[in-house]
Amino acid sequence: MGALISLLVNLHNTVFGALERLTSGWFLGLAARAVFASTLLVYFINSALTKMGNGLFGFLSPSDGAYAQILPTLMEQVGYDTSQIGFFPYGLIVLLGTWGEIILPILVVIGLFTRVASLGMIIFVIVMSYVDITGHFVEAETIGALFDGNPTSLILDQRLLWIFVLLVPMLKGPGAVSVDRVLSTHYSRRERYY
Structure with missing residues (x-):
């Protein structure tokens, strides 16, 4: 029995x-970003679009709905x-909240400033939840x-799961397929020549 165990x-x-060695350093961040993209990217972008004003420069003047959603x-x-x-401060809060709802998810998905963007999204989800409950x-x-x-x-x-998905790239990095990795590789090559 001891031999079987x-x-x-x-x-x-x-x-x-073997699985841990094969996936070390590249897989978790990439997988978390892919899950985020497939489940939440469109949700956040559509939500942000409801907050933008009319016209080409609507992103500079949030809609009345943005104020109602963010500062009910x-x-x-x-x-x-x-x-x-x-x-x-209120108009600025609404403007930055609207921009953040578009910019941060895109940064997470493409893997640019991934750790900071993921932290920003975690804070965004916490604030969004607080507003939903108290406002x-x-x-x-x-x-x-x-x-x-x-x-x-x-x-x-649900939002606890959202936060967990964002904790992975925040703590482990974006993974191999990311703009951060490309920039890091470029920067490290450049540093060797100077």
């Missing part, structure tokens, strides 16, 4: 050790009249609870 342990260590309590206080809201007053079912055996809540369950 030893054989199984050795087989386990050989197989999973303030919008209610001013009767949904954005002209009553000053640019500093949009979502019901308890939507908020959910951890360890409740029901993985369908939109806030705690």
Whole structure:
């Protein structure tokens, strides 16, 4: 029996050790970015597009809907009249929030400034969740609870998974196929010649 257990342990260590060596340094970041791209990129871009003003330069003037989504309590206080809201700090918050919702996901997906962009997205998801709970007053079912055996809540369950997917490239890097890797390779070659 001891020989069988030893054989199984050795087989386990050989197989999973080989997988770990084969994927070390390149796979996890790339896989996490691919999962993020396939599940959340379009979601965030579509959400940002609902916040942009009209016309070619709509990205410079967020829509009334942007204010209602990002600052719901303030919008209610001013009767949904954005002209009553000053640019500093509230207009700037809405503008940067709208830009961040487009720029950060794209940076994560292409792997440019990946660690910083992933951290920015984690903060974005946390702030978005806070606004949903305190500003949009979502019901308890939507908020959910951890360890409740029901993985369908939109806030705690789903957004916790979103954050985990973003933690991987933040902590492990973007993986082999990324703009960061290309720039790093170029920079290290350049440094050798100077």
